[in-house]
Amino acid sequence: MDFFTKCHIPSIGKELKINKLCFGDYFQLNSYIINKDFENINETFESICEKSLKNSQNLTNLDKFVILMHLNCEYLEPILKLSAKDEDSNPITYEVILKNVIKESKKYNFDNYTIPRYLYYSDANDILKETGKNVEEIKEHIEKNKILMFEVPEIIKNVPKVYFNCFDNSLFHFLKLVYSTNIKNLYKKIKTLKKDYNFLLSEIYEMSPKEMDMFLNNK
Amino acid sequence: MEKNAPENVFGIADDNNISSANKGAGMESSEDQSKENILLENKEMTLDDLKSHLQKNNITVNEQNIKNYYNEIVDNKKYVTEYNKEIKKLEEAKKEFSNKTEERKMGEDSNKLITSKISQIEKQLADLNVEKQKKEDNIKSTINNIFNENKTENSKNVNFETKNTILNMVLSDEKTNAVEAKEPEKYIEKENTPKEEVVKEEEKFSSAPKEEVIKEEKFSSAPKEEVIKEEKDFLSAPKEEVVKEEVSDVPIKESSNTNQNPISNIEKVDNSSVPSKYEEKSKEKEGGNNIASLSEEMRKGFESVLNAIQGINKRSSEQQKEKPQESSETPKQPQPQGASDVQDKPKTPQKNYIEEYRESLRSNAPINGFVGIKGLELKANNIGSYL
8 A cells, every 4th residue: 555645845945755775775774774785775765755755856955854864754753762861971862853953954055055865874975976066065065054952951961963964974874863773573573473473574675664563552 | 974974064053062971060151151261270278278168158167066076077978979979980881881882782681681681771871860969968968067067157148159169069070089088998999899890790780898898977967958958949959850751762863973963962761661561461361371360260269268168167067056136147148249259350369368257267257247147237228118
């Protein structure tokens, strides 16, 4: 079954229909995250964007960031929990509402400025080639568009300030953090669906994580 | 990491400048830094410092009492410093274990061992933090006592800031010296305890010298609940909210070596647990054989119990010749119902229950009960007829 949700794409400035996130992609992504295979993580992010939105070739990395965050909110978890420490260095958890991060991304001003396409680059020269800008020009642009992803109260320590920056892989690393989960649980889900309910692997992979959780919680 | 990586070229430096070594300390505002500078100057807080600070703020306290309070503070402070040391060592040990990626790849057993050790360390850390907080609370309560003793008119005007500054002075410096140290040998012994073992063998740590230290402390400083309550009002920091979620699930950490992006400093708390229902279901399936074997045993047990009960009832029927009908009914009617239920759905072996039941049979309690139930039924029928 195909599910569609609407998401605002910054470079187009419109809300577009976006297809669901598949469990198979989520599972594959996490296997790459565990292995710290950045190239493949990037490719999986790209393939998720391609599947979810037609004509995704002209999208910028900020668009892809928004799409992936939107998918995470809709089909996985809308809140990111971070472990931190308070003033007395006691361990506490801090919650980041991801929809607020998407809202903040709308503030990013990239009019008349070419932003890189991919979320991850291993070499900064590739960004320079693609955008046709100098290092200084880009740095200037970054300084002008310094927007915090989320505010952290002063009591909470150990959570650094993360800015929207389309040039330093920070979007990629943040997405990686958001999508990372305990892969053991994913294996357990596959096992129970296959063993107890006789699902085919292709069926499992095509399900959205949300649908799967709904099914498992009701059984 | 490559020099030409986008993180290096275009990365925005974090204002807080959290280095991997300074993670525990975290980020601090300019005000905090200025306070720290003042505190650094007063590294050793002596009794004179305390007196002078109190005099500056027009707080008059008896000199002997000040000495006592100071010694109490020093006592507790020593424990706090020791706890801090242990916590640091445990954190280092935890890091070591978490960095053992190669050993984890060796096999499941080694992986399990490492994860279990990490969880043990985390538990110990949580316990230590709680103990440390208790000590700090004691210190705060003694400081509060000093202020409570000041019964002059100025006492009303005493700011919370003065309390906090003294607190900071006490809690920040590590070299506060007692004026007349109580049983200094104790501390010498504690300091001489082999601490390298603590890092290497975490299991020993929890049982060895620390517990003794805690016990000794309990005798020395009695809990002053009233003072603590008052003290909580002006200290609003939520100290006892030690989150233990991390103990159960080891969060996914991103190594700082692979990338220097500020996001690498963030640790996610993984919440995606498997839905409990089907996990329980699978557990039930796994334990199904055991339950089946249990039920067989229980059936056997109940059969023997039933036989025994029947034998007892026979005896009782012989004894109660005055009521032969009731006595013959008692074992048959209420019991087989319960017994059949138990036989169909045996849940837990209840030895005490059976013994009690036997005793009750001997004392003719069920007979009376049965009569009572019958009476109730009759009453109910009567009510029904009225309705």
